[in-house]
Amino acid sequence: MNPKTTLGALALTTVVAMGATAPASGAETTSTVSRLTTAHSAGADGSLSSGQALMGSGNSYFNGNPVTIQTLHSGGQYALNDPFRPGLSCGRLGGPVFTKTTDVWGNGTGTNLETACVDVMFAAQKHWDMLRDWLGRNGVDGAGRSYPSSVGLSRVDAYWDGVRTVFGHNTARTNQLTSLDMVGWQYGGIVYEKSGSYDGDGLEARSLHRSANDIFGTLTEHYVNHPLALDEPDYLIGEEANVDGTGPVMHMYDPALTSHRSCYPPSQGTLDDGGPQDHWFYLLAEGTNPPGKPASPVCAGPSPLTGIGIQKAARIFYQGLQRKTLGWSYARARLATVVAAKNLYGCPEMNATKAAWTAIRVPVQVGEPTCPVPSPSATLSGITVEPPSATVGPGGFTTVQIELTPDTAQPVTLSSSGSPAGTTVDIIRDDQSTTATIRVSASAPPGTYPIAFAATSGGITKTTYFTLTVAGDEDKQR
Ligand SMILES: [Ca+2]
Numbered sequence: 001m002n003p004k005t006t007l008g009a010l011a012l013t014t015v016v017a018m019g020a021t022a023p024a025s026g027a028e029t030t031s032t033v034s035r036l037t038t039a040h041s042a043g044a045d046g047s048l049s050s051g052q053a054l055m056g057s058g059n060s061y062f063n064g065n066p067v068t069i070q071t072l073h074s075g076g077q078y079a080l081n082d083p084f085r086p087g088l089s090c091g092r093l094g095g096p097v098f099t100k101t102t103d104v105w106g107n108g109t110g111t112n113l114e115t116a117c118v119d120v121m122f123a124a125q126k127h128w129d130m131l132r133d134w135l136g137r138n139g140v141d142g143a144g145r146s147y148p149s150s151v152g153l154s155r156v157d158a159y160w161d162g163v164r165t166v167f168g169h170n171t172a173r174t175n176q177l178t179s180l181d182m183v184g185w186q187y188g189g190i191v192y193e194k195s196g197s198y199d200g201d202g203l204e205a206r207s208l209h210r211s212a213n214d215i216f217g218t219l220t221e222h223y224v225n226h227p228l229a230l231d232e233p234d235y236l237i238g239e240e241a242n243v244d245g246t247g248p249v250m251h252m253y254d255p256a257l258t259s260h261r262s263c264y265p266p267s268q269g270t271l272d273d274g275g276p277q278d279h280w281f282y283l284l285a286e287g288t289n290p291p292g293k294p295a296s297p298v299c300a301g302p303s304p305l306t307g308i309g310i311q312k313a314a315r316i317f318y319q320g321l322q323r324k325t326l327g328w329s330y331a332r333a334r335l336a337t338v339v340a341a342k343n344l345y346g347c348p349e350m351n352a353t354k355a356a357w358t359a360i361r362v363p364v365q366v367g368e369p370t371c372p373v374p375s376p377s378a379t380l381s382g383i384t385v386e387p388p389s390a391t392v393g394p395g396g397f398t399t400v401q402i403e404l405t406p407d408t409a410q411p412v413t414l415s416s417s418g419s420p421a422g423t424t425v426d427i428i429r430d431d432q433s434t435t436a437t438i439r440v441s442a443s444a445p446p447g448t449y450p451i452a453f454a455a456t457s458g459g460i461t462k463t464t465y466f467t468l469t470v471a472g473d474e475d476k477q478r
C-alpha cells in the first residue's frame, strides 16, 4: 500500500448516504438498453481478452437505480471489464473480476460487493470521460489505459497500491467507500502521479498530491452532475461515503472546517493536508461569494474574488500539473498555473489565478507572466483634494492629497492657480499618489484664498478648489 494515497486517518462523518432508495433520474442513470458493439478488452486481470462491449444495467448504492455501465460479453459470460477503457475492471479483493450470465449487476445495498463494483465502474468510467472531455487527456495514464479495482478491503480505508485501486468500508460497515468523489479521488491520484515528473515527495508535494486527488474527485462529481436527490456536485469530500459518521472529510471552500489548513503553508502534521490548494481551487473556480454556493474566506490580499468556472479552473490546474517537477511546491504550482492560465485563456483568467494564490498566501513568483497595463487610460472623471482646507502661518507649509478618478488616468497634467503672492505650490505625482505642498512665505498677506487645482487628460480638464487661510498675527498667537 502506498501511504501517500490512502485515505488513512479519515475524520469523516455524515450525512445519511442515500442511494439504495433514491429515485433514479437524469440521463446518466436511466438507460437499461444493452447496445452491442464489438471491442477488444486488454483487461489487466487477463480473465477476458476479447468480446462484445455492452451497456450493462447496474443497481448501484450511490448513483441511483438503474445506472448504465459498460461491460464485456465474452464466452457466454458478462464481466465487469471495461472494453473501452483498457485496464479498468472490478472484483472482490483477492478474487477475479466479477462475471455472471446476465448483464444486470448489484442489488443496490451498501454491503453488497457486486453493488460496490457497480459504483466503482460507473465512477471510474465517468472520471475517464471527464479527463477526455474537460482536460483532453487520453485515459488515466495519459496513454489510453486505466487500472483495475478491488472492493471488500476489511478495514476503513481506500488506496492505490501502484497496480490497482482498493476500497474498504466505512466505520459503520454500512457501505463501501465507493462514492463518486472517492473513486475519482483514487483514480485522480494516479493522474497526478503520471503527470509531469516525480514530485520528490516533500511535505508540499504531498499536500499538492492529496489536493489533486480532492480536485479530481470533485471534478468527477461535477461532470456526472447528479440531481440533488442523488450525489449532487459539491466541494466536499466523502460526504456520501460517510466514512466515520462525522460528515465530509474536507470542505474545499474552507478546509479549516474539518481541521485542515485553509492557507499556505500546509500542515506539518502526520496527516497529509491538501487544504491550501483545495482552497485555491475553489476560489479560482467559484470565487469568494458564489450565488447558491458556500462562501470562501481569503487568507490575504484583495477580496472579493470572482470565480472563472470549474471547467476553466480544472484546465488551468491540470496544465499546471503537467509541469510538475522534482521538488514540487506551492511556489512552483503557482508559477506553473499562472503560465498555463495565460497560455490557455489570457489576462483575466491569469489574473484570477494569481489572485486565488495570493488569497491563500502563496506570493508572487519570479518569472510570472504579466499583462500590459491598459492604455490609453480610462477617461478622467474627477478630482478632489484632502483636506479641502487648511490654515498656515507665515513661513509655514501644508501638504494636500490630490485624488484623481480614476487614478489610472495617464498621462495627466496637473496645475494650480490662485495662490497668494509669496506662496509656492509644488505638485508631485508618482505611482502611489499625487500630493501638493503649499509653502507660505513670511511676507504672505493674511487672508483666505481659494486655490484651484486642475487635472487635464485626453483633452478633458477637471478642477477642484482648496481653501488656504494665511494666518495673521492673532492666529499666530493662538
Ligand atoms: Ca456530492
Ligand SMILES: [Ca+2]
Pocket (backbone or CB within 6 Å): 181, 218, 221, 233, 234, 235, 236, 237, 238, 239
Ligand atoms: Ca463530494
